[in-house]
Amino acid sequence: xxxxxxxxxxxxxxxxxxxxxxxxxxxxxxxxxxxxxxxxxxxxxxxxxxxxxxxxxxxxxxxxxxxxxxxxxxxxxxxxxxxxxxxxxxxxxxxxxxxxxxxxxxxxxxxxxxxxxxxxxxxxxxxxxxxxxxxxxxxxxxxxxxxxxxxxxxxxxxxxxxxxxxxxxxxxxxxxxxxxxxxxxxxxxxxxxxxxxxxxxxxxxxxxxxxxxxxxxxxxxxxxxxxxxxxxxxxxxxxxxxxxxxxxxxxxxxxxxxxxxxxxxxxxxxxxxxxxxxxxxxxxxxxxxxxxxxxxxxxxxxxxxxxxxxxxxxxxxx
Amino acid sequence: xxxxxxxxxxxxxxxxxxxxxxxxxxxxxxxxxxxxxxxxxxxxxxxxxxxxxxxxxxxxxxxxxxxxxxxxxxxxxxxxxxxxxxxxxxxxxxxxxxxxxxxxxxxxxxxxxxxxxxxxxxxxxxxxxxxxxxxxxxxxxxxxxxxxxxxxxxxxxxxxxxxxxxxxxxxxxxxxxxxxxxxxxxxxxxxxxxxxxxxxxxxxxxxxxxxxxxxxxxxxxxxxxxxxxxxxxxxxxxxxxxxxxxxxxxxxxxxxxxxxxxxxxxxxxxxxxxxxxxxxxxxxxxxxxxxxxxxxxxxxxxxxxxxxxxxxxxxxxxxxxxxxxxxxxxxxxxxxxxxxxxxxxxxxxxxxxxxxxxxxxxxxxxxxxxxxxxxxxxxxxxxxxxxxxxxxxxxxxxxxxxxxxxxxxxxxxxxxxxxxxxxxxxxxxxxxxxxxxxxxxxxxxxxxxxxxxxxxxxxxxxxxxxxxxxxxxxxxxxxxxxxxxxxxxxxxxxxxxxxxxxxxxxxxxx
Numbered sequence: 001x002x003x004x005x006x007x008x009x010x011x012x013x014x015x016x017x018x019x020x021x022x023x024x025x026x027x028x029x030x031x032x033x034x035x036x037x038x039x040x041x042x043x044x045x046x047x048x049x050x051x052x053x054x055x056x057x058x059x060x061x062x063x064x065x066x067x068x069x070x071x072x073x074x075x076x077x078x079x080x081x082x083x084x085x086x087x088x089x090x091x092x093x094x095x096x097x098x099x100x101x102x103x104x105x106x107x108x109x110x111x112x113x114x115x116x117x118x119x120x121x122x123x124x125x126x127x128x129x130x131x132x133x134x135x136x137x138x139x140x141x142x143x144x145x146x147x148x149x150x151x152x153x154x155x156x157x158x159x160x161x162x163x164x165x166x167x168x169x170x171x172x173x174x175x176x177x178x179x180x181x182x183x184x185x186x187x188x189x190x191x192x193x194x195x196x197x198x199x200x201x202x203x204x205x206x207x208x209x210x211x212x213x214x215x216x217x218x219x220x221x222x223x224x225x226x227x228x229x230x231x232x233x234x235x236x237x238x239x240x241x242x243x244x245x246x247x248x249x250x251x252x253x254x255x256x257x258x259x260x261x262x263x264x265x266x267x268x269x270x271x272x273x274x275x276x277x278x279x280x281x282x283x284x285x286x287x288x289x290x291x292x293x294x295x296x297x298x299x300x301x302x303x304x305x306x307x308x309x310x311x312x313x314x315x316x317x318x
Numbered sequence: 319x320x321x322x323x324x325x326x327x328x329x330x331x332x333x334x335x336x337x338x339x340x341x342x343x344x345x346x347x348x349x350x351x352x353x354x355x356x357x358x359x360x361x362x363x364x365x366x367x368x369x370x371x372x373x374x375x376x377x378x379x380x381x382x383x384x385x386x387x388x389x390x391x392x393x394x395x396x397x398x399x400x401x402x403x404x405x406x407x408x409x410x411x412x413x414x415x416x417x418x419x420x421x422x423x424x425x426x427x428x429x430x431x432x433x434x435x436x437x438x439x440x441x442x443x444x445x446x447x448x449x450x451x452x453x454x455x456x457x458x459x460x461x462x463x464x465x466x467x468x469x470x471x472x473x474x475x476x477x478x479x480x481x482x483x484x485x486x487x488x489x490x491x492x493x494x495x496x497x498x499x500x501x502x503x504x505x506x507x508x509x510x511x512x513x514x515x516x517x518x519x520x521x522x523x524x525x526x527x528x529x530x531x532x533x534x535x536x537x538x539x540x541x542x543x544x545x546x547x548x549x550x551x552x553x554x555x556x557x558x559x560x561x562x563x564x565x566x567x568x569x570x571x572x573x574x575x576x577x578x579x580x581x582x583x584x585x586x587x588x589x590x591x592x593x594x595x596x597x598x599x600x601x602x603x604x605x606x607x608x609x610x611x612x613x614x615x616x617x618x619x620x621x622x623x624x625x626x627x628x629x630x631x632x633x634x635x636x637x638x639x640x641x642x643x644x645x646x647x648x649x650x651x652x653x654x655x656x657x658x659x660x661x662x663x664x665x666x667x668x669x670x671x672x673x674x675x676x677x678x679x680x681x682x683x684x685x686x687x688x689x690x691x692x693x694x695x696x697x698x699x700x701x702x703x704x705x706x707x708x709x710x711x712x713x714x715x716x717x718x719x720x721x722x723x724x725x726x727x728x729x730x731x732x733x734x735x736x737x738x739x740x741x742x743x744x745x746x747x748x749x750x751x752x753x754x755x756x757x758x759x760x761x762x763x764x765x766x767x768x769x770x771x772x773x774x775x776x777x778x779x780x781x782x783x784x785x786x787x788x789x790x791x792x793x794x795x796x797x798x799x800x801x802x803x804x805x806x807x808x809x810x811x812x813x814x815x816x817x818x819x820x821x822x823x824x825x826x827x828x
Contacts, residue, residue: 195661
C-alpha cells in the first residue's frame, strides 16, 4: 500500500486525478444532473476526439518536436472520409481506411520535409497546416458533407450503458501507445532521440528515421481524431480541427510531458483530457459562459508548466 | 596593486577546480596566466569576471576586498574581459556593440550620429580605422577582437583580461595586437594575458602565474627568469600520479584498426596510424588540435573525404554511427557526457541498454524492462555505479557515475574498438583512478582502445603508444616508456617545435 502511494505521489498526474475526483464529488452535490447516465455519455463521448488529438501532439513532444498541423490534418481527413461516403457513396470501412492512409501520408510529408530540408519542424508544420487547410476548403468550398451511412452514424451515437462505443478507439490507442513507448524498440528510439538527440545518434540510433516515424504516427492519430469527430458530429464539417491546437499541447503538458522532449506520460495525458472534459461539463451544468473554458485551459497550461519547471529545478539540485 | 587573488578556492559538484590559487596583478604590467587544460584557468577567469563566486579566499581591488556578484559588477569596477568566444552581436554595427549599454539617446530615440562619433574615438584608442556604422559580422576575427578591446576600454577598464587572444588570428595580426597591448600597459592598464603559446608569452609578458591542478605553481614570477623549459615544467609538474602505470609489455599482432592517409571534412590531412587488439593508443593534443573531430570521423559522425579506414585488414569506412557500432563493432565515449554521452532524464537501465535495443528485442521489435535490467545489472556492478536502483534517472547521479554509465553502454554493446574521449574530465580523483584501472583491464581483455586525453599524467600512465596531434595532423608517434618527465617533455617539445617551425615558415614567406 505504501509503495503504491509513493508511486502515485511521484507522478505529476496524481494531483490532477485528485482534482478530478474532488471536482466530480463536488459537482454531483451541486448539480444533480451530473450523475445521470446521459450526462456521462455526453461527457465521455466528448473526450474521445480530444484524447487522440492530445496523443497526436504527445508523440511529437516525445521525439522533441512539435506538430502545428494536427488540427488542419485532422480537418482534411474529416472531410475526406465524409466526402468519400457522401459524394462518392463509399461504405464506411474503406473510406476510413483511405482517410487514415491520407493522415499517415501527410505525417510522412511533415517528417520528410523536416528531415530533408533541415528546416525547424515548427515552421514546416506551420506551412503544411496552412496547405492542408487550403486543400480542405478547396474541396468543400466550406460546405459540410451530411449524408453519411447509417452504420457509421450508429458507431458515433451508440452506447453500452453510459459508455459511448466511440470510446473503444481511444482505449485501444492508449493501450497500443503504452506498449509502443515502453516495450518496442522504435518507441524507445523516439524517446531517446527526444531525450538527447546527439547522445542517441552516437549510440547508433537514426535521428531522421525517428523523426519521420513520429510524424507518421502523429498524422495517423490526427486522422483517427478526424474520423471520430465526423462520427460524433454526424456530419463532416470543414471546421473540424480548427480548435484543436490548444488542447493538443495542453493535455500532454498538463499530463507531465517535458517540452524539451524525451519524457511523456500517456496516463497523464488521458487524465488531463478528462480534467478538461470535466471542466467543460461543469461549465455547461452550471450554465457558465463556455468561452471561459478557453481561459481556464490557458491558466491550466501555465500552472502545469510552472509545476514542471519547479520539479525540474528541484531535481537538478538534488 | 589593482587586482589580488589570495588563496582562492572553488569547487563544483565532483571536482575541486581551484584549491588555493593566488595571483597579484599590478597596474602597468602584462601578466601571463598559463596552465594545461583543466588546470583551473577558466575558473580563475570566471571568478575575476564575476561569473562564479569563490568558495574561499579573497579577491581585492586597489587594496579593498571586493565581492564580484555578477559580470556587471566586475565591469563597473573596471574589470573587463575579451573572451575566446566573441561576445559581439554580429548584425549590430561596431558603434552599437561598443556602446551597447550606454547608447546616446536623443528625444527617446537612439542618436546614431553621436554614437558613431563616440565609437570612432574608442576605435582610435585601439588603432582601428573603420567606419563605426559597419556591421560587426563583416569584420575579420582580429578586427572583432580589437572592437572588443575598444568596448572594454570604453568601460574605463583598469584590468583587462585577454583570453587566448591569438588563438584564431594570423601572426601579422598578432603583432598589431601585441603593439596595442604594450601601449595599454604603458598607459597603466593591468593586463592578464591567458595563452598556451610559450613563445609569445615569453616575449610579451612581464610576469607569469602558472596553474596546475587547481593550484598556482608559479605566482607572479618575473618572466625574465623563465625559459621554455621552466614554464613547461611548471605547467605539467613532476610526476604526481594517482594511477599506477600500465605494465609496459609490447603489444604484438596484426592491427585491429588501421587508418591510412585519411582526410576529413573538418580538416584533417594524411592521418595514418594503427591500433592493435589489447593496446591503449593515446592521442594527445591541445584543445582545438582536432582530436574529437577525428574520433567523430572514425565512428561515422563526420565525413571522411579520402583515405582508408581498415578493420581487421578489410577496408571499412563507416557509413553512419549505427553502421560503425553494428558492423565494425566500434564505440565512442564522448568527452561531453551530459550533452552527448547519456540521456539525463532517462533511467540508468535504458541508458546502458540503448546500444543493443535492436539486438535484445524479439522478432516483432519488442523488448522488456527485465531484459534491459539483465544487461544493465552486471555492468552496473562491474563498474560500481553507485545508485539505489537501476531506475534512477542518470541526471541524478554524480559526474563520475554518469561517466560510468556512458562507458557501460559500450560494454553492453560488446564492442571491439573503443574510442574514449577525455574520460576523466570533471570527475574526482577516486573515480578517476577507478576509471584508469577499468580501461587497463579492458585492454588486457583484448579491446583496442584509442584514448584521447589532455591529461598528461593520465596519458603517460595508461597509453602504450602516444600519437601527438597538432592542427589536425599527427606530428609524432612515440612509444610510451611510462617515464613521466622524459615523455611529457618529448610531447610538449614536439608541439612547440611544430608551432615554432610554422611561425618561422610564415615569417620567411612574408
